Amino acid sequence: MKPGAREVVTGSARETRDLAGRLAAAAAPGDLVTLVGELGAGKTQFAKGFAAGLGVAATVNSPSFTLMAEYEGRLAFFHLDLYRLSGAEEAMAGGLLDERRADGVTVVEWADRLEGLLPPARLAVAIEGTGDAPRRIRLVAGTAPYERYLAALDAAA
Ligand SMILES: Nc1ncnc2c1ncn2[C@@H]1O[C@H](COP(=O)(O)OP(=O)(O)OP(=O)(O)O)[C@@H](O)[C@H]1O
Ligand SMILES: [Mg+2]
Numbered sequence: 001m002k003p004g005a006r007e008v009v010t011g012s013a014r015e016t017r018d019l020a021g022r023l024a025a026a027a028a029p030g031d032l033v034t035l036v037g038e039l040g041a042g043k044t045q046f047a048k049g050f051a052a053g054l055g056v057a058a059t060v061n062s063p064s065f066t067l068m069a070e071y072e073g074r075l076a077f078f079h080l081d082l083y084r085l086s087g088a089e090e091a092m093a094g095g096l097l098d099e100r101r102a103d104g105v106t107v108v109e110w111a112d113r114l115e116g117l118l119p120p121a122r123l124a125v126a127i128e129g130t131g132d133a134p135r136r137i138r139l140v141a142g143t144a145p146y147e148r149y150l151a152a153l154d155a156a157a
Pocket of ligand 1: 010011012013014015016037038039040041042043044045046062109130131132133134135
């Protein structure tokens with residue numbers, strides 16, 4: 001595996017949340033974390049754990065009908081779910097590329113809906129597996145600054 005990537009297997013939703021929580025320790029303003037994986041893969045579990053790691057006290061659920069939800073933590077936490085996305089304009093409207101994003105950390109479920117519109121500067125998370133099966137979670141640092149996240153994982157291991 002290239003240096004800018006890691007693969008972790010989790011055996012429960014709790015383990016996925018814990019993994020995301022450890023990653024959140026590395027979060028800096030303006031960061032983008034993209035999540036892909038089929039229905040029920042654990043994207044929202046990941047987002048919940050990431051939010052907890054940022055010190056968000058509120059309950060994080062899928063913002064399916066609002067496209068984006070905003071929470072307060074150590075940094076602002078922007079949670080997007082693009083499952084119902086039909087066009088790039090909607091994503092702009094939803095704030096993915098909004099300037100406010102600079103103030104917090106943005107976690108995007110169904111990021112593959114935006115395909116080529118995603119910037120390389122992001123932590124790309126792909127979750128494989130559903131149901132009771134273990135999840136294979138692949139983390140790729142899109143640019144060098146995002147290797148911070150992988151280092152945080154190594155430090156916590
Ligand atoms: N290792 C695991 N990691 C994450 N979730 C797991 C794991 N094992 C079982 N689960 C269960 O799988 C489900 C994942 O649901 P979750 O809502 O996070 O998926 P999702 O990817 O956000 O789906 P959707 O595309 O519908 O938004 C939860 O019910 C969770 O308890
Ligand atoms: Mg979800």
